[in-house]
Amino acid sequence: NDIFPKPDSEGVLVVHDPATRVVNDYIDGSKEFLINISFTARFTNAKISRSVLDSILNAIEGIKLKDSADNLSLKIKSVANIQFVGTDEKGRTIYTCSVAIEYFENK
Numbered sequence: 001n002d003i004f005p006k007p008d009s010e011g012v013l014v015v016h017d018p019a020t021r022v023v024n025d026y027i028d029g030s031k032e033f034l035i036n037i038s039f040t041a042r043f044t045n046a047k048i049s050r051s052v053l054d055s056i057l058n059a060i061e062g063i064k065l066k067d068s069a070d071n072l073s074l075k076i077k078s079v080a081n082i083q084f085v086g087t088d089e090k091g092r093t094i095y096t097c098s099v100a101i102e103y104f105e106n107k
């Protein structure tokens with residue numbers, strides 16, 4: 001999702017860039033890629049917005065995952081701390097943060 005489903009919805013959106021970025025190209029055809037994923041929280045209570053995003057970052061920071069179907073190793077790291085974006089027309093607070101996922105594809 002890239003927008004909240006209903007005007008009165010509270011919760012967290014996960015938005016990713018559908019295009020990956022090649023950060024390194026090697027002579028053997030292998031490549032390193034980078035995908036950015038952002039989390040946007042909207043709650044009436046600002047403390048809940050910050051707490052939920054903090055929990056997400058703490059849970060996934062530094063995790064290394066193995067995608068056995070595609071034989072990829074994924075590394076997750078925080079790239080933007082929790083930041084205040086603003087408030088909506090109903091006074092709910094909006095905060096965001098983001099992570100980067102790096103992976104290597106061997107040809």
